[in-house]
Amino acid sequence: MALPEAEPAGPLLSVVVPTRNEAANVVLLTRRLGQALAGIGYEICFVDDSDDSTPAALEQLAAEHPGVVRYRLRTGAERAGGLSTAVISGLRMAGGRYVCVMDADLQHPPETIPAMLEETGQGADLVVASRYVAGGSRGGLEGVGRRLVSRAATAVARLLFSEARRSSDPLAGFFLCRRVLLDGIEFRPVGFKILLELLVCVPGLEVRDVPLRFERRHAGQSKATMGQGLLYLRHLRSLFFEVEGSARRWKFALVGGSGLAVFLPLLAVLSGPGHLPAVLAFLPAFAVSMGWNASLNRLWTFADLRHGRDEALAYLRRALLSGAVMFAVFAALLATRLPLLAAGAIAAVAAMVCNASINRGAVQRSPQAWSRLAVDGGVQAALSRLTGEVGADRAYLLPVAGAGTAIPAELLARVVGLRRPALWTEGASHRPQRRSNIDQTSTMLLPVVAGERVLAVVVCQRHAPVGFGPEALATATVAVEGLVAVLAQAALGERLPERGSQVAQPSES
Numbered sequence: 199m200a201l202p203e204a205e206p207a208g209p210l211l212s213v214v215v216p217t218r219n220e221a222a223n224v225v226l227l228t229r230r231l232g233q234a235l236a237g238i239g240y241e242i243c244f245v246d247d248s249d250d251s252t253p254a255a256l257e258q259l260a261a262e263h264p265g266v267v268r269y270r271l272r273t274g275a276e277r278a279g280g281l282s283t284a285v286i287s288g289l290r291m292a293g294g295r296y297v298c299v300m301d302a303d304l305q306h307p308p309e310t311i312p313a314m315l316e317e318t319g320q321g322a323d324l325v326v327a328s329r330y331v332a333g334g335s336r337g338g339l340e341g342v343g344r345r346l347v348s349r350a351a352t353a354v355a356r357l358l359f360s361e362a363r364r365s366s367d368p369l370a371g372f373f374l375c376r377r378v379l380l381d382g383i384e385f386r387p388v389g390f391k392i393l394l395e396l397l398v399c400v401p402g403l404e405v406r407d408v409p410l411r412f413e414r415r416h417a418g419q420s421k422a423t424m425g426q427g428l429l430y431l432r433h434l435r436s437l438f439f440e441v442e443g444s445a446r447r448w449k450f451a452l453v454g455g456s457g458l459a460v461f462l463p464l465l466a467v468l469s470g471p472g473h474l475p476a477v478l479a480f481l482p483a484f485a486v487s488m489g490w491n492a493s494l495n496r497l498w499t500f501a502d503l504r505h506g507r508d509e510a511l512a513y514l515r516r517a518l519l520s521g522a523v524m525f526a527v528f529a530a531l532l533a534t535r536l537p538l539l540a541a542g543a544i545a546a547v548a549a550m551v552c553n554a555s556i557n558r559g560a561v562q563r564s565p566q567a568w569s570r571l572a573v574d575g576g577v578q579a580a581l582s583r584l585t586g587e588v589g590a591d592r593a594y595l596l597p598v599a600g601a602g603t604a605i606p607a608e609l610l611a612r613v614v615g616l617r618r619p620a621l622w623t624e625g626a627s628h629r630p631q632r633r634s635n636i637d638q639t640s641t642m643l644l645p646v647v648a649g650e651r652v653l654a655v656v657v658c659q660r661h662a663p664v665g666f667g668p669e670a671l672a673t674a675t676v677a678v679e680g681l682v683a684v685l686a687q688a689a690l691g692e693r694l695p696e697r698g699s700q701v702a703q704p705s706e707s
């Protein structure tokens with residue numbers, strides 16, 4: 199797509215280093231970074247929350263290495279969130295094409311960075327310096343206790359989130375990625391495990407591990423505390439509950455289990471003394487529990503996916519198939535004179551296994567919310583948000599000369615020429631329609647204007663009985679305004695959205 203050409207400004211690499219009371223380490227770290235990155239354009243972005251002499255050391259380093267060492271000193275309320283907000287703040291400071299996050303205490307040897315950068319040349323979006331691959335080691339982690347805790351924490355993350363399994367060390371604090379991948383991501387400041395957040399929220403990334411020889415802390419004191427352990431648990435909780443579509447298998451299983459808790463009591467009540475025979479009581483109990491499961495799955499397990507009529511029908515078909523299996527097992531077990539609730543429970547478990555296997559494709563899907571954001575520096579994310587805000591079915595980006603698309607060329611030319619948005623609605627047919635439940639196609643065209651230039655046109659479409667109104671137009675106009683900067687950024691990155699690429703259209707398979 200024809201976006202304005204621009205030379206990437208800034209260095210190739212920004213090294214983000216959070217520091218708290220690391221006066222004895224920052225000078226050596228800066229020197230070793232200088233040796234390791236000789237010949238590479240780089241900057242170091244320190245974000246400091248220290249109460250010792252680190253600020254003075256940073257000031258001196260910045261004076262000695264102008265344009266290379268940058269720092270931000272945080273005081274008072276700015277320090278809220280500690281390490282997590284420090285890393286996020288450093289990422290926002292970074293101006294390089296790649297960013298590398300590392301600790302200041304030299305546990306992360308700077309000499310590993312060139313190998314990490316090299317991996318990006320081989321197509322990696324995100325490179326993790328891992329303690330757990332061949333050639334790596336974790337000798338620097340003091341004490342058996344800490345090693346065990348670290349191992350257990352990693353295992354829990356990998357068990358909960360299949361997305362985290364793309365790296366052997368998803369809790370590593372030493373990683374490198376293209377900076378545009380991070381633009382537009384709203385990191386939640388609850389967790390200092392930024393890498394885990396990235397792995398879970400942006401599942402489309404190509405992730406590679408390189409071996410890390412995890413050294414001993416050079417000087418100063420560890421800030422790892424019990425409090426950080428608790429924060430980690432809160433982070434897991436937030437990734438599980440707040441990221442739509444994360445840990446989908448677990449959510450699907452939990453919903454299935456809760457369905458059992460609805461089905462069995464209902465079955466017992468309906469087939470109680472003087473009520474229905476057991477095989478008949480099965481039907482309403484199953485119907486209610488199926489409705490319960492379907493609603494929860496829609497609201498929770500598959501919250502990030504599209505819920506059109508086709509998807510609902512496909513879901514219903516699969517649920518009814520599982521129901522048929524359940525009924526057959528239930529009836530067979532009753533015939534063997536098994537007690538009612540035992541037969542119901544075993545039949546329900548059989549149905550859950552059946553349901554899980556026929557829904558395998560949907561259950562294994564990665565969270566969709568951010569998944570395509572990664573490829574274009576925030577454009578996809580902004581469009582995805584926009585679809586939600588205006589209630590569109592999809593929003594996509596068209597090049598200024600969008601000939602050959604479904605949008606009439608005259609209309610597109612008018613929007614670009616006048617630099618003004620347009621909104622139109624098409625009826626379902628040429629006949630006047632009295633009924634209000636007939637879908638019509640409503641389309642908004644919004645130019646993305648930078649100065650005098652139109653960079654691209656955002657198209658929002660909706661197929662529904664009611665078209666977009668003036669409010670949707672106003673909302674979209676504001677949202678598109680916010681896209682100008684992102685799009686200009688994308689013009690700097692290598693991977694631009696393809697011509698007319700359709701984006702924010704999540705759908706369940």
Ligand SMILES: Nc1nc2c(ncn2[C@@H]2O[C@H](COP(=O)(O)OP(=O)(O)OP(=O)(O)O)[C@@H](O)[C@H]2O)c(=O)[nH]1
Pocket residue numbers: 215216217218219220245246247279280281284300301302303305338339340415419420421422
């Ligand atoms: N800005 C900022 N940096 C922090 C904070 N807490 C820790 N850091 C830095 O984050 C990095 C990791 O902290 P460490 O204390 O080394 O934690 P750790 O590596 O898990 O623990 P050790 O293995 O004992 O070193 C270091 O560079 C710290 O200076 C904080 O509250 N604010």
Ligand SMILES: [Mg+2]
Pocket residue numbers: 301303305415
């Ligand atoms: Mg450390």
